[in-house]
């Protein structure tokens with residue numbers, strides 16, 4: 001059977017702010033779906049390479065970008081006529097970039113889409129909250145994209161699904177209609193908190209997986225951490241306002257699997273270097289690309305303390321990062337921490353046993369039947 005061709009969406013003009021691996025890949029996704037895309041790159045030489053050679057050799061080696069993609073290092077030119085704006089810079093630099101952006105879009109009401117998976121270190125805010133603060137815009141205009149989305153696999157056109165979340169169903173639908181093509185499918189939901197926290201928290205569990213991998217532990221250890229990690233992620237996200245089902249979807253479990261399994265993941269790689277005995281400072285020096293998890297650990301633990309959520313895996317990642325725990329002790333410690341046998345609770349405090357899981361399957365089934373639409377979780 002040949003893959004279904006998606007009709008091109010040739011009327012949308014999209015600006016992408018940030019031309020690293022994910023910004024450029026998302027530009028390709030949108031352009032392959034028919035949108036007119038202009039990338040903004042900080043460095044003029046990268047903008048020129050994308051615009052002229054249709055390549056981004058540092059971040060996406062071996063990938064030919066669509067001929068229709070444009071690029072510039074002048075942010076005002078990238079935004080000219082844009083009716084959707086996508087943001088893909090490192091999370092810690094978002095606020096400073098928004099300050100430059102704001103005067104250029106002050107009269108605009110177009111959707112603003114975060115492609116990022118971090119929280120701001122100094123405030124603990126999610127990226128959509130930073131956008132709302134800095135642009136002083138209606139939250140219904142903001143959308144976030146997340147899911148099992150390793151850039152290089154998607155740039156190679158391997159079939160992938162994502163979820164677009166917005167408080168406004170209309171905004172989520174408009175973005176999802178643009179962010180799709182014959183290898184990329186966007187589902188929608190209205191749970192912005194769960195969708196964003198899923199992307200942030202799976203990075204932290206992927207660092208833990210990298211650490212035990214680097215130490216030399218095998219699949220049982222990793223499966224134990226992934227499974228308990230999902231409980232930790234869900235407890236945290238729900239305590240902070242998320243729908244539990246979202247964490248069982250693409251932005252939670254889906255992304256957790258992809259990131260924990262793949263050597264392409266920068267968070268997983270950073271963890272592996274720590275597990276091999278490199279110090280945090282050495283790891284930061286060696287990383288050529290953004291590993292968001294390293295900056296998110298401290299603010300997430302602060303939020304966990306405030307919301308009284310216990311996160312033993314993330315706590316121990318922090319201890320390894322700080323040099324307070326030998327990476328070889330992370331997994332044994334996790335399994336022998338407490339003498340009292342614990343209930344294996346996987347349903348996030350709900351009294352109805354497998355109810356959440358059953359609802360998640362029902363919703364996934366309904367989504368496929370309804371062509372990707374869902375009103376709450378993905």
Ligand SMILES: NC(=O)c1ccc[n+]([C@@H]2O[C@H](COP(=O)([O-])OP(=O)(O)OC[C@H]3O[C@@H](n4cnc5c(N)ncnc54)[C@H](O)[C@@H]3O)[C@@H](O)[C@H]2O)c1
Pocket residue numbers: 018019020021022023042059088089090091093097115116117118149150151152288289290292
């Ligand atoms: N790469 C992926 O597979 C992937 C997938 C999904 C989401 N994400 C998320 O996308 C976001 C961006 O990550 P990425 O993978 O593109 O990172 P990257 O390291 O590949 O690229 C980051 C880009 O931002 C630029 N940059 C660095 N500092 C900047 C600053 N102060 N102002 C403006 N630009 C700056 C860099 O020059 C580079 O072009 C992250 O939040 C990441 O978690 C990444």
Ligand SMILES: O=P(O)(O)OC[C@H](O)CO
Pocket residue numbers: 117147148149150151203206255258259264265266267268290291292
């Ligand atoms: O390379 P990572 O670890 O930032 O992960 C990339 C994406 O978030 C995977 O979905």
